[in-house]
Amino acid sequence: MILPIILLITASLLSLVFVYMAVTERDLLKAVVFSAGQSISYAILLQSMSTPDIVMTYVTVSVGLYSALILFVISKTERFEGGGREH
Amino acid sequence: MIEPVLFWIGSALFIIGGVFDLIAAIGLVRFPNFYVRLHAATIGAIYGAVLPLIGISLMALGLPELPGRYAIAGASFVTAILLLIVAPIGSHVLAYAAHKSKSVEWNPVVDHLAEDEAK
Amino acid sequence: MIEYAELVVLIGAPLYIAAMILYSYRLIRGPTIPDMVLAADSLSYDLAVFLMALALYHRTSFLIAPPIMLALWVYLLDVYVSKYLVTREVGV
Amino acid sequence: MLEELSYILIVVVLALNSLIAIYGIVYRRSLVKKLISLTILSDTVFIAVILAGFYFTHPLIPPVYEDLGGGNIDYMVKHASDPLPQALVLTGIVIGLATNALIAFGIIQSYRLTGTTDAKKIIEILSRSGVEE
Amino acid sequence: MNTRILVLILLVVSALSVSIAASLLLDIPVPRGLKELAVYYVSNTIRDTGSPEAVAAIVWDYRGLDTIYETLVLYLAIVGGLAIFRVTLKTITKTPIGLTLFSKTSTKIISLLIATISAAITFHGHLTPGGGFPGGSALAVAAMLIIPVFSMYALLEKGVTSTKLVALRGFALTAIGLVALLPVVRGLEIVTNQKFYPTQILGIPVGGSISLYNIFESIAVASGFIAIALYLSIPEEAYKTGESSA
Amino acid sequence: MLKYLVVWLMVFTIYIVFTGSIAPLTLITGLIVSIVLSITTAKYLVEDEEKLKQPIRLLYLVYYFLKYITVIELRAHMDVVKRIITMDIKPGIVRVPVASVSRYARLLVMSSITNTPGTVVVDEKNDYFYVNWIYVSTTDPLKARESISLEFERFASRIFD
Known part of the structure; x- marks a missing residue:
C-alpha cells in the first residue's frame, strides 16, 4: 500500500504547483503547457x-x-493576456 | 524453467532504466539551453522508457500466477515500439519549430542551417 | 514469485519518482516554450513506464491501457505547439 | 499515519486547487484564461467525485472480473474500486469537452466582433456602441 | 515574478503543514471499505447485465437512460458550436503548408496504429476497461494529428467534410436511439438489456446491448470532435476576405 | 494486392499483441478492423510494392533493431552520460549529406540519428540533414557523416532502397 500513498502525496503537491502556475501565467501558450502538466499529475x-x-x-x-x-483559440485570437500576438 | 530467467532479466532492465531515467532528468536540469537538453531527453526516452517497458514485458511473461500476463506483456511491448516511433519525431518537430521561430537563444560552435537559410 | 515483482517495483519506484520531480522542475522553470514541452514529453514517457509497473504492483491486467495513451497524446501536444510556433495558424 | 496524511493532503490540495481556479475564472480578465481555469475547475471536481469512492486496501484493482464465470466475488468486494463515481465522471468528462468547445467558439466569434479577448474591454466596446450590458 | 514564486512556496508549505498537523492531532477516520451501493453493483454486475465490467454496466445498463440523454446534450453542444461558425468549406482553396516531411511520413504510421488501438479499446469495452468514450476520443485524436501535420486541406481533399461528419454523427445517434427503443416492440421497458439482447452469440461474450452502444457511441464521439477540429482549423483569412457564405 | 496483405498483417498483429489474447471475440473483431483499415489506408502507406516481395529486407530490419538497441545505443548513451557529469559540451548544427532515396529509408536514418543521444536532426533540405550535435568534433560534412550516420545509412539502404 506504500507505493500508491507516496504517489498520491507527490502527485497532489505537483498538481497544486501546476494549477497555480497555469492560472497566474500571463503567456497563454505557457499556461496551456502548465495545464497539460496539471492533467498529467x-x-x-x-x-x-x-x-x-x-x-x-x-x-x-x-x-x-x-x-x-x-x-486553436490562441492561434485565432491573441497570445498574451492583455493583448499582443508576439513578444 | 525459462520463467525465472525472464523475470530477473526484466527486473534488471527495469532498475537500469530507472537509473538512466534519473540521469536524464539530472541532465535536463543541468544543461544550459534547449538544444543541449534535447540530448538528455533522448536518454530519458530510449534507455529511460523503451528499455524498462521491454523489461516490464519480460517480467510479466515470467510471472505464471499473474492474471492476464500476456495482456500486460503485449501492451508494454506495443508501448515500447510506439515510443520508438514517436519519441524521435517529437524531438525533431520541437527542434525544427524552435529553430524556425528563433525562440531559443544559444551560442553554437557552428550553425550551418542558419547560414544556409540566410543565403 | 509475485512478491518479488512487488519488491522490484518498490526498489525502482524512488528512481522514477525522483526523475518525475526533476522533470517537473524543468517544466516549471523552463525559460522557453520548447523547453517546457520537452520536459512534459520526458515526464509522460517516464510515467508511461511507471504506471505500467503499477499494473504489476496491483496484480491486475486492467491498468495497462492508460500509459500507452499518455505516451501518445503528448505527441499531439508536441505537434500542435510546434505548428503554432512555425506558422501561427494551426490548421493550414 | 501515512494513509491519513495522504488522504487529508489530497482533500486540502483539491480545495486549494478549486479556490485558485475560481480566482482565475472570476478575477482574470482574459477570456482564454477563464476557459483554462474552467477546465481546471471541472477536472478538480471530477477528482473529488472519484475520491468519494476511494478507500485504502492492497491491492486496489479496477471493478472488472477476469471472465464471465463470475470469479471470486469476495475478493472483488474487498479490493475493487467504486464503479459508480467512475460511471458518473466518464460521461461528465466528454460532455465537459463539448460544452467547452462551445465556449471556445463563442470566444473566437467575440474576438472577431470586438478585436479583443479582454472581458473589461469587451464591455467598454459594447457600451460605446450603444448596446446595453 | 518573485512574489509569484514566493506565494507558490507558501501555498505548498501551508498545504503540507496543515495536513501533517491534522493527521497528527485530529483523529480523522479514513475509508477502508467499499460503500454498500457499490458492493451491490460489484457483486451483481454479471448476473444483472452480462458484462464483467462494472463501469460499462452502470454506464449503459443500470443508468443507461442517463447516458443516452447525456449523449443528446453532447450532440446539441456540438451542433450549437457549429451553428456559431457559419461558413461553407468549399469556398476556401489554398496550398497546404504542413510540417516537416519526416513528421508526415511517420504520422501516417502513427495514425494507423492509433486507429487500431482505439478499435481494440472500443470492441473490448464490455470485457476490459474502455468502451465508447475513450475509444471514440482516441479515434478523434488520430484525425486531429493529421490536421496540423498535413493541413486541413488534405482531409478535405479526401472527402472528409464536416457536413458528412455531422451526418455520420446523426446516424450514430439514431442507431443508439434505435438500440434503446427496440425492446419496446416486445412490450419491455426502454433501455432493456438482457431480456431482449443476447449475452452470448455462439459462445462469444458480447454483453448484450452494451457492445452495440459502445460501437455507436465511439462513432458519435469521434465524428463530433473531428467536425469541431475541422471547423476550428479554417484560417482566419477566410473570414476577413469575405469568402464565407453566411 | 500485396500491399493490402502487408498492411493487414501489420494491423492484425498489433491488435492481437495489444489485447494479449486469442479469444474468438478478439480474433473476429481484429479481422474486421484490420481488413477495413488495410483497404482504406494501404494506398497512402506503401509506395513501391516490388520491395515487399523480398522478405530478406525484414530479416535485415530485425537484425538492425537488435544491433541498434544494444551496441550502438549503449555507446552513445555512455558518451552523453559522461557529458552530463562533466558538462563538457560544444553544441552546434552541422550539415550531413544523405544518399538514401526513398521516404522510409530517410525516416529510418532520421529516427536512428535522433534516437541516438547526442544527435538530433533539425531539418532536411536538398539531400542534406542538418544535425544538432552535442560535441562538434568536425565541421566537414563528409567527416561528420562518417561519425554520425554512415552505419545507419548502410542498413537503411539495404532495408528500404
Whole structure:
C-alpha cells in the first residue's frame, strides 16, 4: 500500500504547483503547457486510485484535446493576456 | 524453467532504466539551453522508457500466477515500439519549430542551417 | 514469485519518482516554450513506464491501457505547439 | 499515519486547487484564461467525485472480473474500486469537452466582433456602441 | 515574478503543514471499505447485465437512460458550436503548408496504429476497461494529428467534410436511439438489456446491448470532435476576405 | 494486392499483441478492423510494392533493431552520460549529406540519428540533414557523416532502397 500513498502525496503537491502556475501565467501558450502538466499529475492520482476507464478518457481529453482546442483559440485570437500576438 | 530467467532479466532492465531515467532528468536540469537538453531527453526516452517497458514485458511473461500476463506483456511491448516511433519525431518537430521561430537563444560552435537559410 | 515483482517495483519506484520531480522542475522553470514541452514529453514517457509497473504492483491486467495513451497524446501536444510556433495558424 | 496524511493532503490540495481556479475564472480578465481555469475547475471536481469512492486496501484493482464465470466475488468486494463515481465522471468528462468547445467558439466569434479577448474591454466596446450590458 | 514564486512556496508549505498537523492531532477516520451501493453493483454486475465490467454496466445498463440523454446534450453542444461558425468549406482553396516531411511520413504510421488501438479499446469495452468514450476520443485524436501535420486541406481533399461528419454523427445517434427503443416492440421497458439482447452469440461474450452502444457511441464521439477540429482549423483569412457564405 | 496483405498483417498483429489474447471475440473483431483499415489506408502507406516481395529486407530490419538497441545505443548513451557529469559540451548544427532515396529509408536514418543521444536532426533540405550535435568534433560534412550516420545509412539502404 506504500507505493500508491507516496504517489498520491507527490502527485497532489505537483498538481497544486501546476494549477497555480497555469492560472497566474500571463503567456497563454505557457499556461496551456502548465495545464497539460496539471492533467498529467491528475492522471497519476486517478491511476493510483485504480480507475483505468477514467484515466483513458481523461488523459485523451485533457492532455490531448483540451490543449489542441485552446491552441486553436490562441492561434485565432491573441497570445498574451492583455493583448499582443508576439513578444 | 525459462520463467525465472525472464523475470530477473526484466527486473534488471527495469532498475537500469530507472537509473538512466534519473540521469536524464539530472541532465535536463543541468544543461544550459534547449538544444543541449534535447540530448538528455533522448536518454530519458530510449534507455529511460523503451528499455524498462521491454523489461516490464519480460517480467510479466515470467510471472505464471499473474492474471492476464500476456495482456500486460503485449501492451508494454506495443508501448515500447510506439515510443520508438514517436519519441524521435517529437524531438525533431520541437527542434525544427524552435529553430524556425528563433525562440531559443544559444551560442553554437557552428550553425550551418542558419547560414544556409540566410543565403 | 509475485512478491518479488512487488519488491522490484518498490526498489525502482524512488528512481522514477525522483526523475518525475526533476522533470517537473524543468517544466516549471523552463525559460522557453520548447523547453517546457520537452520536459512534459520526458515526464509522460517516464510515467508511461511507471504506471505500467503499477499494473504489476496491483496484480491486475486492467491498468495497462492508460500509459500507452499518455505516451501518445503528448505527441499531439508536441505537434500542435510546434505548428503554432512555425506558422501561427494551426490548421493550414 | 501515512494513509491519513495522504488522504487529508489530497482533500486540502483539491480545495486549494478549486479556490485558485475560481480566482482565475472570476478575477482574470482574459477570456482564454477563464476557459483554462474552467477546465481546471471541472477536472478538480471530477477528482473529488472519484475520491468519494476511494478507500485504502492492497491491492486496489479496477471493478472488472477476469471472465464471465463470475470469479471470486469476495475478493472483488474487498479490493475493487467504486464503479459508480467512475460511471458518473466518464460521461461528465466528454460532455465537459463539448460544452467547452462551445465556449471556445463563442470566444473566437467575440474576438472577431470586438478585436479583443479582454472581458473589461469587451464591455467598454459594447457600451460605446450603444448596446446595453 | 518573485512574489509569484514566493506565494507558490507558501501555498505548498501551508498545504503540507496543515495536513501533517491534522493527521497528527485530529483523529480523522479514513475509508477502508467499499460503500454498500457499490458492493451491490460489484457483486451483481454479471448476473444483472452480462458484462464483467462494472463501469460499462452502470454506464449503459443500470443508468443507461442517463447516458443516452447525456449523449443528446453532447450532440446539441456540438451542433450549437457549429451553428456559431457559419461558413461553407468549399469556398476556401489554398496550398497546404504542413510540417516537416519526416513528421508526415511517420504520422501516417502513427495514425494507423492509433486507429487500431482505439478499435481494440472500443470492441473490448464490455470485457476490459474502455468502451465508447475513450475509444471514440482516441479515434478523434488520430484525425486531429493529421490536421496540423498535413493541413486541413488534405482531409478535405479526401472527402472528409464536416457536413458528412455531422451526418455520420446523426446516424450514430439514431442507431443508439434505435438500440434503446427496440425492446419496446416486445412490450419491455426502454433501455432493456438482457431480456431482449443476447449475452452470448455462439459462445462469444458480447454483453448484450452494451457492445452495440459502445460501437455507436465511439462513432458519435469521434465524428463530433473531428467536425469541431475541422471547423476550428479554417484560417482566419477566410473570414476577413469575405469568402464565407453566411 | 500485396500491399493490402502487408498492411493487414501489420494491423492484425498489433491488435492481437495489444489485447494479449486469442479469444474468438478478439480474433473476429481484429479481422474486421484490420481488413477495413488495410483497404482504406494501404494506398497512402506503401509506395513501391516490388520491395515487399523480398522478405530478406525484414530479416535485415530485425537484425538492425537488435544491433541498434544494444551496441550502438549503449555507446552513445555512455558518451552523453559522461557529458552530463562533466558538462563538457560544444553544441552546434552541422550539415550531413544523405544518399538514401526513398521516404522510409530517410525516416529510418532520421529516427536512428535522433534516437541516438547526442544527435538530433533539425531539418532536411536538398539531400542534406542538418544535425544538432552535442560535441562538434568536425565541421566537414563528409567527416561528420562518417561519425554520425554512415552505419545507419548502410542498413537503411539495404532495408528500404
